[in-house]
Amino acid sequence: MNRREFIQFLAVLGITASHLPTALLASNTTWKQKYDSALKNDPRLIGHQNYAQERQAESLVIEGEFPKDFSGTFYRNGPALLERNGIRQKHLFDGDGMIHAFKFENGTVSFKNKFVQTQKFQKEQEVGRFLYDLSDIGLKNPEPVSSADAINNANTNILPVGDEIWALWEAGSAYAMHPKTLETKGAVTLNAQLKGAPFSAHPKIDADGTIWNFGLDYASGQIIIYKLNPKGIMQKFGLVKTDYHAMLHDFLITDKHILLVLPSLTVNPKGKGFAAQQQFDKNRSMRVLVVDKNDFSLKATHEFPACFLFHFGNAWEEKDGTIRFDGCRYPNLEVLHRMENIMQGDTSLMKDTISQTVIFTIYPDGKTKQESFADSTEFPRIYPSLTGKRNEKVFTIGDTKNAQWADSIRSMNIDTGKIDQYVYGEDYLVEEHVLIEKTKQKGGYLIGTALNWKKQQTCVSLFDAENIKAGPLARAWLPFHIPLGFHGNFKMV
Numbered sequence: 308m309n310r311r312e313f314i315q316f317l318a319v320l321g322i323t324a325s326h327l328p329t330a331l332l333a334s335n336t337t338w339k340q341k342y343d344s345a346l347k348n349d350p351r352l353i354g355h356q357n358y359a360q361e362r363q364a365e366s367l368v369i370e371g372e373f374p375k376d377f378s379g380t381f382y383r384n385g386p387a388l389l390e391r392n393g394i395r396q397k398h399l400f401d402g403d404g405m406i407h408a409f410k411f412e413n414g415t416v417s418f419k420n421k422f423v424q425t426q427k428f429q430k431e432q433e434v435g436r437f438l439y440d441l442s443d444i445g446l447k448n449p450e451p452v453s454s455a456d457a458i459n460n461a462n463t464n465i466l467p468v469g470d471e472i473w474a475l476w477e478a479g480s481a482y483a484m485h486p487k488t489l490e491t492k493g494a495v496t497l498n499a500q501l502k503g504a505p506f507s508a509h510p511k512i513d514a515d516g517t518i519w520n521f522g523l524d525y526a527s528g529q530i531i532i533y534k535l536n537p538k539g540i541m542q543k544f545g546l547v548k549t550d551y552h553a554m555l556h557d558f559l560i561t562d563k564h565i566l567l568v569l570p571s572l573t574v575n576p577k578g579k580g581f582a583a584q585q586q587f588d589k590n591r592s593m594r595v596l597v598v599d600k601n602d603f604s605l606k607a608t609h610e611f612p613a614c615f616l617f618h619f620g621n622a623w624e625e626k627d628g629t630i631r632f633d634g635c636r637y638p639n640l641e642v643l644h645r646m647e648n649i650m651q652g653d654t655s656l657m658k659d660t661i662s663q664t665v666i667f668t669i670y671p672d673g674k675t676k677q678e679s680f681a682d683s684t685e686f687p688r689i690y691p692s693l694t695g696k697r698n699e700k701v702f703t704i705g706d707t708k709n710a711q712w713a714d715s716i717r718s719m720n721i722d723t724g725k726i727d728q729y730v731y732g733e734d735y736l737v738e739e740h741v742l743i744e745k746t747k748q749k750g751g752y753l754i755g756t757a758l759n760w761k762k763q764q765t766c767v768s769l770f771d772a773e774n775i776k777a778g779p780l781a782r783a784w785l786p787f788h789i790p791l792g793f794h795g796n797f798k799m800v
């Protein structure tokens with residue numbers, strides 16, 4: 308990128324806000340009443356109840372035994388503050404982020420959670436009401452959205468970086484927090500020129516600790532590529548020009564390349580709010596942009612039949628240059644809109660919100676192939692050290708009853724198709740589970756949370772990742788529940 312292109316890009320960044328959801332006036336508040344009423348009949352909806360109180364708990368009740376040498380903290384992030392002053396957010400994505408930390412030490416587990424003190428959260432906390440109308444929620448005098456960070460709710464992922472943990476969103480800055488106290492330090496500025504630029508919630512970490520990430524500037528369609536050292540210091544950044552302006556949630560790396568996978572989405576500017584603006588275009592291919600890791604140049608673009616994906620597990624390249632990657636594929640975008648339905652208490656099943664784990668292959672001659680492995684999967688994870696390299700297994704949550712609430716976890720061997728699965732049962736709403744590699748031997752642990760809606764308590768469970776069907780090695784119970792969230796990561800002591 309030359310100087311002129313960069314200046315043009317900065318100018319574009321400055322007007323990003325014009326593409327964000329505009330402040331809207333509306334009077335319809337019935338979705339809160341709908342949710343409150345539905346909760347009385349469907350206690351599973353407790354996972355999306357407004358959650359305003361920060362909590363902590365010492366010595367959680369433990370079933371089984373956590374290994375004595377198992378030490379560290381499991382962090383999770385997700386939308387928690389969903390209502391203020393009687394107004395309920397319409398889309399789950401609009402809730403303010405809360406970080407939940409489970410600390411493991413000498414066989415015991417303790418817990419605390421805290422809100423990310425974003426600029427938005429602090430301003431709204433001060434006045435006791437929502438200031439920004441992100442999805443037509445009926446605010447009388449909403450504040451105009453001056454920048455992406457003005458509405459950054461840092462609610463999507465939490466990543467240990469150097470001596471900090473970073474709460475991640477998608478369209479704005481990461482927020483740095485203290486790993487023990489969970490105090491917010493502030494928005495991360497990686498580079499003065501990119502202050503406030505989009506930094507996605509799904510960074511990928513190479514075996515040497517290099518942190519790769521991307522951020523899509525919705526207005527210009529330009530994608531920023533970030534290369535950070537393990538302490539979170541910017542090493543290099545670059546831009547990839549695209550004609551894509553819609554939601555872009557995740558990406559992939561291989562040893563040599565960055566894969567930007569653009570789903571079949573376009574933007575309807577008339578939509579009221581970010582989610583409502585996203586629309587599926589069945590005539591638009593899913594495109595894979597293959598970008599060189601060294602100079603960020605676009606090497607090739609490949610196409611697959613129209614589909615939508617939030618998440619990918621991993622990508623790698625064979626010796627002959629064949630690229631393979633997996634993802635949880637949806638036939639369209641109904642899954643995004645179902646999240647809005649659930650926020651209004653409507654849990655009706657929608658057939659197209661069932662995803663499939665798919666392996667996508669791009670051959671050296673440009674031909675492509677896709678093979679589906681399993682239904683009703685989400686939140687794919689792999690052993691972290693295999694990022695960008697060939698992996699044998701993908702770990703996901705699953706829904707064995709097609710009830711469209713995850714009730715299980717599983718690993719899938721992508722060579723043999725063999726599935727190793729544990730079903731929590733119908734009383735549980737199961738969240739993302741993440742891999743922790745053993746330091747002295749092969750294999751690892753799988754750790755994750757699940758909300759038991761009958762008990763109204765959340766538990767954190769530890770599994771042998773190579774023998775999931777045996778059930779948890781140990782499980783610790785909070786005396787209360789925490790809201791259903793999105794992503795997390797484990798930090799060793």
Ligand SMILES: [Fe+2]
Binds near residue numbers: 617618793794
């Ligand atoms: Fe995600």
